[in-house]
Amino acid sequence: MYIYNVTINIDETVHEEWLTWMEIHILEVLNTGRFTSAKLTEVLVEEEMGGKTYSVQYTTNSREDLDDYYKFDADKLKGEAFKKFADKMMTFRTELKVINEFFPTVTSN
Template sequence: MYIYNVTINIDETVHEEWLTWMELHIPDVLNTGKFLSAKLTEVLVDEEMGGKTYSVQYTARSKEYLQAYYKEDADKLQIESLKKFGDKMLAFRTELKLIKEFYPTKLGN
């Protein structure tokens, strides 16, 4: 599996509006049919540049699904966020390949 990770720093002046918008945007990305699931996480660091930082991790079944997303959907969906938030947000994207998942053999208290 592949993880398409989008890390976003959002200006505090539009932070709440952005979080509300993400409740619609993430399902739009999932509804492309290219991803199995998504996780929205807050990055717990104080940014020198200010704002709040988040990571959205979309899980794709294969590299082919991820490539199809880039070819068929990414531009449109990224333009929507730029139109809405412009210079109030900064995003960068990375691809991760899942090698193996590990789980505890014993659960603690």
């Protein structure tokens, strides 16, 4: 399993508009069929540059699905954000490979 993480700092002046747009954008990314789920999270660290920071974590089952997203979908979907919010946001992307997942065990008393 892989996680494609996009971290975004968005200017306060367009924050609400961006957040509404982002919820639609995440669904568009999921509708490419390359990802199984997504989480939108707020980063709880104040940035010196101001604004609000978010992380979107898209989960995919294979490296091939992630590569296909880059090859066939990413430029078009990323381009929409840059047209709309280019001078009001900063982004960086990280790829993560899940090694193992852990869950609490339930014990009976």
